[in-house]
Amino acid sequence: MRVLQVVSLVSPKGEYGGPTRVALAQCRALREAGHDVVLAAGSWGYDAMPSEVEGVRVRLFRAVAPVPGSFHGLSSPGLVSFVARAARRADAVHVHLARDLVTLPAALATHLGRQPYVLQTHGMVVPSGNPLARPLDLTMTRRVLRGAGRVFYLTDAERRGLQEVASPLRLEHLRNGIDLPPATPLPSAAGSAPQVLFLARVQARKRPLDFVEMAVRLAPRYPEVVFRMVGPDEGLGQEVRDAISRSGLGDRLVWEGPLPPHQTSAAMRAADIYVLPSVDEPYPMTVLEAMSLGRPVVVTDSCGLAPIVERRAAGSVTPPGAAGVAMAVDRLLSDPSLRTQSGGNARAAIRDELGMEPVVAQLERSYNHLTRTS
Structure with missing residues (x-):
């Protein structure tokens, strides 16, 4: 199965947070299960964009922000263009969605292209008092949430928050998993x-x-x-x-x-x-x-x-x-x-x-459901 995952930011300085770590772990596990997986992301800090990060094949595109070094207002037009094209060749698109100008436009491009996709929001798309949240929700957030084949949530609080932002949604609980590395003593x-x-x-x-x-x-x-x-x-x-x-x-x-x-x-x-x-x-x-x-x-x-x-x-x-x-x-x-x-x-x-095997099995079921119903 050809899987395209999308996340906001990959950086050589380790400045990304949990969603990118989750995406990298999922991509590694899916590859080990025999799938053709690519992670697309915005990026900064690389002199030359790598083709692989932590054992995962990547396509990285320059990310820009109004304030250098800040995540606020982050965007990556090159990533959005790539996802719009690559989604047509993928069996499933999995967007690790934030209320930002990187993953939201990428998800919207997939939606407008009528390609099947799932979303995973990592607690980042919940009701917000930020004045920018309302226009983003009106123009993009609600549309891509309602159009997703699945919206994965982690906690009950996140599920409730998603339902406040948009409904009805095809919600499904998905926990984070992690690889088990070799043991080392303290x-x-x-x-x-x-x-x-x-x-x-x-x-x-x-x-x-x-x-x-x-x-x-x-x-x-x-x-x-x-x-x-x-x-x-x-x-x-x-x-x-x-x-x-x-x-x-x-x-x-x-x-x-x-x-x-x-x-x-x-x-x-x-x-x-x-x-x-x-x-x-x-x-x-x-x-x-x-x-x-x-x-x-x-x-x-x-x-x-x-x-x-x-x-x-x-x-x-x-x-x-x-x-x-x-x-x-x-x-x-x-x-x-x-x-x-x-x-x-x-x-x-x-x-x-908390290992990756049950996470991969659940993702495979969801991706297969997308291909059957698209």
């Missing part, structure tokens, strides 16, 4: 100093300042531990730099900025504990990645993955805020055997419940 088990990692965008919802405050609270008790932050600045960079400077922890608390995608796995492997202090996080792929590598995770109780982390004893679930996060990390740092056991439980949860 670095501290081999004698290295324990490392606590924050790997996420530096923005308000991710609560990076809670991570900094957690490090300040725990550093005196654990003088050998390193607290590492990785991720692009999306609004709180200066506040994080100032807080790190005030901490006086020097090289024990660092923010490195973004990493290229191929280096994020190495960052996870170098850590003993992965911490995501964010609130209202529907289904963070970084948490799944850490769990797949056998790293215990610390998340807040508003995270969509909190129930499985708690049920599988894969780390710790805490109320939002630096105090709760510090207590959770303290428990894991103080007990090496608990770290090891929690990491093993995390990896087992991915293997047993």
Whole structure:
């Protein structure tokens, strides 16, 4: 089957978020299942556009924004033109839809070309108070949602939000899955100093300042531990730099900025504990990645993955805020055997419940339904 997937942005600096990570994982798994898969995306940061990213065949097109380096107003006319042509040759088109000027026009071009398509919205198309949302919804969003053969949602809240934006819709629940990489022991088990990692965008919802405050609270008790932050600045960079400077922890608390995608796995492997202090996080792929590598995770109780982390004893679930996060990390740092056991439980949860095989089977069923009814 020829599958064209579409996502907003691929960048060599790792500045893309969960939807792109999901798309890359799906494309790899579909290719391994024998399908002919291409991922089309807007892009910035490449000197020369690659033909492959993380083992996935890609077609990348320059993305532009009114404010350089900002995602707001992002568009990619070249991508839209390509999708309009390529959709005619595909058996199924799968658009990872955002309320933006990259994927919305691409989905609309597919719709106008009467080609079968599915949408996956990743919580990005829900009721919004942004003044630009209404005109976009009137001209594009509702039209492409209603025309989709399937609209995949992740959580009940997302389903309700989609139904508020447009109805009727052909809705179907689809969870995110992740590949199970080779197992590696925790670095501290081999004698290295324990490392606590924050790997996420530096923005308000991710609560990076809670991570900094957690490090300040725990550093005196654990003088050998390193607290590492990785991720692009999306609004709180200066506040994080100032807080790190005030901490006086020097090289024990660092923010490195973004990493290229191929280096994020190495960052996870170098850590003993992965911490995501964010609130209202529907289904963070970084948490799944850490769990797949056998790293215990610390998340807040508003995270969509909190129930499985708690049920599988894969780390710790805490109320939002630096105090709760510090207590959770303290428990894991103080007990090496608990770290090891929690990491093993995390990896087992991915293997047993959150792998890619059932996701691919569901996508195949949906794609086949498109081809039969088109």
